[in-house]
Amino acid sequence: DAMVIQNPRYQVTQFGKPVTLSCSQTLNHNVMYWYQQKSSQAPKLLFHYYDKDFNNEADTPDNFQSRRPNTSFCFLDIRSPGLGDAAMYLCATSRDGFGSTEAFFGQGTRLTVV
Amino acid sequence: GDSVTQMEGPVTLSEEAFLTINCTYTATGYPSLFWYVQYPGEGLQLLLKATKADDKGSNKGFEATYRKETTSFHLEKGSVQVSDSAVYFCALSDHDSNYQLIWGAGTKLIIKP
Numbered sequence: 001d002a003m004v005i006q007n008p009r010y011q012v013t014q015f016g017k018p019v020t021l022s023c024s025q026t027l028n029h030n031v032m033y034w035y036q037q038k039s040s041q042a043p044k045l046l047f048h049y050y051d052k053d054f055n056n057e058a059d060t061p062d063n064f065q066s067r068r069p070n071t072s073f074c075f076l077d078i079r080s081p082g083l084g085d086a087a088m089y090l091c092a093t094s095r096d097g098f099g100s101t102e103a104f105f106g107q108g109t110r111l112t113v114v
Numbered sequence: 115g116d117s118v119t120q121m122e123g124p125v126t127l128s129e130e131a132f133l134t135i136n137c138t139y140t141a142t143g144y145p146s147l148f149w150y151v152q153y154p155g156e157g158l159q160l161l162l163k164a165t166k167a168d169d170k171g172s173n174k175g176f177e178a179t180y181r182k183e184t185t186s187f188h189l190e191k192g193s194v195q196v197s198d199s200a201v202y203f204c205a206l207s208d209h210d211s212n213y214q215l216i217w218g219a220g221t222k223l224i225i226k227p
Contacts, residue, residue, distance in 0.1 A: 006157075040201045042217035043158070090157050097213030105150075105157040 003027050006091050006106035013081050013113055021076040021109045023091030029104070031097060032074040034066060035090040037108070043090055049074060086113045116141045116211050120204050120218035127194055128226055135189040135221045137204035145208035147180055147187040148215070152201045161202070199225045
């Protein structure tokens, strides 16, 4: 049974048109992460929530925002997608920080910008 | 700061060959070490992990031993299958990284029948 679910698997959006990607988890984990991954490169952490505390990476563009309305759900909002934002977006959860605890990843949402 | 270096790919092997993917790390503390696997079009899955020196992580026939003296965590498998074709990422996490994952660049593995 999937424990971290990302919807949709594939998303096509127009240049400059806001888009929202969603992630849900059934693990009741404290931490939820959003990563951007391009062309099988290493994932790049955009931000994460520890419970309700939001932590933004210093180099994450302002164009990317996130919301976590409750423990189970987390959203990635891209306010004005550019062609360079086309990528796989991965959601992950962990009980606490990664540390020695396992991180669980969703299957990802592949975003295409046209 | 912390960093992870993996051997460049792609690595191409025949089925039943022995696999080694090298991974070395730089960290000031005592990191936990991980191997993640990403099958085509999928998210990442934890393959194995080790949390202290001399620990051996193993899963699905893959093994890696945490070697503090050589700061290495090489991934090995005795006999690979076509279904092992994927991208493999080595990663670490420790206090200095605020327990965020520091990733290697990934190694693409191609297994030919």
